[in-house]
Amino acid sequence: MHTRSTTPGSTGEDEFYFMSSHLSLKASGVHVRVRTPARDGISASGAFSREVAEAFARARADGIHNPVLMGAIPFDMDKPSELFIPRRLAFFDRSERLGAAAQRTGASAQVVSARSIPDERDFKAAVGKAIAHFQLGEIRKAVLSRVLEVDFAQPVSAQAIFDSVCAQNPNGYQFQLPVEGCGQLVGVSPELLLRKSGANVRTFPLAGSAKRQSDAEADAAASAQLLDSAKDHYEHSLVIDEIRSVLAPHCAELSIPAAPSLLGTRAMWHLGSPIDGLLADPAMPVLQLACRLHPTPAICGFPTQASRQLIRQIEPFERGVFSGMVGWCNEQGDGEWAVTIRCATVDRQRARLFAGAGIVAASTPDxxxxETEAKLATMLRAFGLAGAEAVA
Structure with a gap:
């Protein structure tokens, strides 16, 4: 059994958040944890779904009305889930939280040391290995990532980092959640994995990226170049084709744009495609359908199993919750899950910042x-660090 209740004195009363333009949640206290891996999460009768149902039932029996499950599922669904039902929960207007964060002093701390895993030389070598694999077999895309480990002179406040994330990035999906053994997960994802409300579902995959430029004319040129990039459109098409194949059997209607559009964050331009569907069975829970989508080629590769195996061979670290999914669901099966990118784990004096890049045959190591340097900028700014150079 991986589900467990916690006594009132066994955990602190930290505040946890998942915020979006759709619905935002503020929680405190951990009443029940669900650590069961989501490997069989696509099945209503699997161990994961049974544990989730048991957690909801236990929370109701303990007097929690309308319980909500929130947290994160790792990139590797064979690893333990990081889900919980909070003791107290409220839906709220995130503009209040964003406004309060903007009034607070930005996060800053003295860096003692930092290292990239893998380092620049080894990451570029890994890109070369991936491209070589494409010529030998069925793999057409693989997403390779790196972690930047930063040690600080004093303990870092996850709450302060979350304030900085919210103040600097008012759009997207902001989150601050507990991760067992790793402190707290903090970030702001631009990418929606799946939202479900009744029979209506939406996903908004991103694939194909370009760094934002400080000069307006150069920034416009960067976005135009991305929109015209054959390499990035090809990478994006692999994601869309896979999502179509997963969702179409479960949808009575499915609307997919003929071409991607531009989505901009403070640090990056992305190619994105908003996809809307009407479920044939409105009772299908959001978490079961999300487990069918995860991991998409946007954060793993194509085809999924072969690219996942290549990642295991090449990446020198465990991703953990990075490039998994983060969000919430209720007992009725509605909810919202984002892709866990633009994030960091904060554990006392150490932070681990993550970034990845989609590799296709036309990619170059440099x-x-x-691209990973540009993507790290979002969380580096949240820590009060101007860029990767500040911790080199």
Whole structure:
């Protein structure tokens, strides 16, 4: 059994958040944890779904009305889930939280040391290995990532980092959640994995990226170049084709744009495609359908199993919750899950910041390293660090 209740004195009363333009949640206290891996999460009769149902039932029996499950599921669904039902929960207007964060002093701390895993040389070598694999077999895309480990002179406040994330990135999906053994997960994802409300579902995959520029004219040129990039459109098409194949059997209607559009964050331009569907069975829970989608080629590769195996061979670290999914669901099966990117784990004096890049045959090692540098900028700013150079 991986589900367990916690006594009132066994955990602190930290505040946890998942915020979006759709619905935002503020929680405190951990009443029941669900650590069961989501490997069989697509099945209503699997161990994961049974544990989730048991957690909801236990929370109701303990007097929690309308319980909500929130947290994160790792990239590797064979690993333990990081889900919980909070003791107290409220839906609220996130503009209040964003406004309060903007009034607070930005996060800053003295860096003692930092290292990239893998380092620049090894990451570029890994990109070369991935491209070589494409010529030998069925793999057409693989997403390779890196972690930047930063040690600080004093303990870092996850709450302060979350304030900075919210103040600097008012759009997207902001989250601050507990991760067992790793402190807290903090971030702001631009990518929606799946939202479900009744029979209506939406996903908004992103694939194909370019760094934002400080000069307006150069920034416009960067976005135009991305929109015209055959390499990035090809990478994006692999994601869309896979999502279509997963969702179409479960939808009475499915609307997919003929071409991607531009989505901009403070740090990046992305190619994105909003996809809307009407479920044939409105009772299908959001978490079961999300487990069918995860991991998409946007954060793993194509085809999924082969690219996942390549990632295991090449990446020198465990991703954990990075590039998994983060969000919430209720007992009725509605909810919202984002892809866990633009994030960091904060544990006392150590932070681990994550970034990845989609590799296809037309990729170059230098460009893919530069893309990870650009993506790290979102969380580096949240820690009060101007860029990767500040911790080199």
């Amino acid at each position: 460009a893919e390293w530069a």
